[in-house]
Amino acid sequence: xxxxxVVVCKMPCFHHGYVLLQLVVAIRPQTDSPxxxxxxxxxxxxxxxxxxxAVDVKFRDTVKQNALHLQGSGLVDVFLAHxxxxxxxxxRESWYKQTVKYxxxxxxxxxGFVQNELVKQQTxxxxxxxWYWISEEDVDLTHLDLRRYLALATExxxxxxxxxxxxxxxxxxxxxxxxxxxxxxxxxxGSYGRSLYRYSELVEAQSPMFxxxxxxxxWKLYLPGLGSGDGMDLLWCRFVAAKLNRSVEQGCAIIDxxxxxxxxxxxxxxxxxxMAVEEVMVSxxxxxxQRTLDQSGKLREGLQQLCRTDSTASEPVHIRIRPQHYEAIxxxxxxxxxxxxxxxxxxxxxxxxxxxxxxxxxxxxxxxxSIPVLLWYTFKYWWSRARNVKDVPFSRRIRIPYRHxxxxxxx
Numbered sequence: 001x002x003x004x005x006v007v008v009c010k011m012p013c014f015h016h017g018y019v020l021l022q023l024v025v026a027i028r029p030q031t032d033s034p035x036x037x038x039x040x041x042x043x044x045x046x047x048x049x050x051x052x053x054a055v056d057v058k059f060r061d062t063v064k065q066n067a068l069h070l071q072g073s074g075l076v077d078v079f080l081a082h083x084x085x086x087x088x089x090x091x092r093e094s095w096y097k098q099t100v101k102y103x104x105x106x107x108x109x110x111x112g113f114v115q116n117e118l119v120k121q122q123t124x125x126x127x128x129x130x131w132y133w134i135s136e137e138d139v140d141l142t143h144l145d146l147r148r149y150l151a152l153a154t155e156x157x158x159x160x161x162x163x164x165x166x167x168x169x170x171x172x173x174x175x176x177x178x179x180x181x182x183x184x185x186x187x188x189x190g191s192y193g194r195s196l197y198r199y200s201e202l203v204e205a206q207s208p209m210f211x212x213x214x215x216x217x218x219w220k221l222y223l224p225g226l227g228s229g230d231g232m233d234l235l236w237c238r239f240v241a242a243k244l245n246r247s248v249e250q251g252c253a254i255i256d257x258x259x260x261x262x263x264x265x266x267x268x269x270x271x272x273x274x275m276a277v278e279e280v281m282v283s284x285x286x287x288x289x290q291r292t293l294d295q296s297g298k299l300r301e302g303l304q305q306l307c308r309t310d311s312t313a314s315e316p317v318h319i320r321i322r323p324q325h326y327e328a329i330x331x332x333x334x335x336x337x338x339x340x341x342x343x344x345x346x347x348x349x350x351x352x353x354x355x356x357x358x359x360x361x362x363x364x365x366x367x368x369x370s371i372p373v374l375l376w377y378t379f380k381y382w383w384s385r386a387r388n389v390k391d392v393p394f395s396r397r398i399r400i401p402y403r404h405x406x407x408x409x410x411x
Contacts, residue, residue: 048150049131049209052118054081054110057089059137062263064095066141071099073146076133079103079126081113102126110134111222111229119219130154132215135207138265140170149258152197156308158253159214159240162203163260167324171261176299176324177202177292181256185309185319193309195256198319200305201290203252205233207260214240221285231278239288249306257310299323 051070055063063080070076079102082090087105090096102124104117116122118132126132131153135141144163153161164180167173177200184192210218218236220243222229241251282289294300304318 048075048129049133050079050126050129051076051133051135052079052081052114053135053137054083054113055137056084057086062140063137064093067099068095069142070146075146075150077101079117081105081108081117083108109227112224115219115222115224119216129212131209131211133207133209138263139207140261140263144258144260149255152255152257153209153253156197156253158199158251159211159244159246160203160208160218160237160252162208162254163258164254164256165262166259172264174262175204175297176321178204178254179324180259181307181319181321185307185317187309187311187317191311193311195319196308196310197253197255197257198305198307199250200252200254200292201237201248202292203233203237203254205229206262208233213244217243221281223281226277226280228274228277230274231281234278234282234290235285235288237290239285242288
């Protein structure tokens with residue numbers, strides 16, 4: 001079950017057999033290695049964070065802008081992996097050699113790259129970084145204040161963090177848990193503040209950032225034989241907290257003060273296989289399953305999260321997370337950007353959001369049409385009333401005084 005996708009599946013018996021087969025394959029000893037024999041090459045490290053992404057040519061411009069922004073901060077080193085083995089083509093770009101410090105090129109999944117390159121460090125020695133940032137290629141990070149983001153991540157004390165996801169003309173809607181919380185928060189002293197970051201049991205796989213020890217622990221969940229890590233993000237917050245003897249309530253955090261944008265993307269993986277991998281993953285570690293979302297991927301009723309606000313005098317406060325009601329015009333723009341694709345599977349827009357948005361658009365259209373009509377009929381009614389009053393001839397019954405009446409009787 002994907003947090004952003006409401007899916008009802010009726011799986012026949014052969015599907016459960018497929019899941020068991022995948023599990024057997026996943027736990028087999030892994031003897032193959034994509035690397036040649038020999039000691040890994042050493043490379044200097046030690047900046048604040050290492051940014052890693054497995055990239056494809058269709059998001060080259062976004063990757064370029066992100067890399068320039070990250071490297072230009074002086075706080076982040078960039079590591080790009082090329083599963084299509086097209087490194088030479090990328091290196092022809094002038095910006096690539098200026099911004100990318102590490103790169104590898106061989107056929108592998110994002111999850112396998114992280115296992116090989118960041119956890120096992122089979123190509124480069126990458127020790128010394130405070131954070132290891134693993135991001136999808138289809139996110140726009142150019143609006144992040146990186147110095148502030150890293151400072152807030154460190155201040156939170158969380159083992160895994162991510163930027164909140166913003167939604168406007170540049171992005172598309174996401175799950176309510178990771179959407180930026182921008183409402184004012186009432187504090188115990190009666191004042192109001194804004195969320196800097198809040199603790200969550202769910203940090204999604206699209207752009208998480210790990211401390212060195214939490215990365216090593218989180219990737220113990222990874223089963224290479226499955227060919228995917230789908231479902232790890234449903235487990236790693238509670239799993240890492242348990243293994244490192246940390247507080248579950250403050251193990252993961254979403255940085256609301258700094259936003260990223262999720263871009264439309266057509267995924268080239270089989271959704272049913274991804275769900276099967278999740279089922280295997282969750283069945284093996286059910287005790288560590290996050291408790292933020294229910295099985296349909298919706299927020300649990302009455303969900304509260306511990307939040308740090310921008311008020312210097314306040315302690316963290318509990319806030320209640322409610323479903324976001326996106327502006328109809330913004331969702332319509334997301335529809336336009338995602339035209340030709342499956343809105344649910346690609347743009348990650350929940351079906352209820354789509355229906356609610358269409359309803360609001362219909363109501364707004366009816367309102368825009370009805371207001372001028374009502375004004376016209378109101379004006380016409382009062383105008384006709386005024387004309388009727390003018391056209392009525394003046395008449396009044398005159399009463400004859402009593403004395404004149406008496407004289408008339410005498411005559």
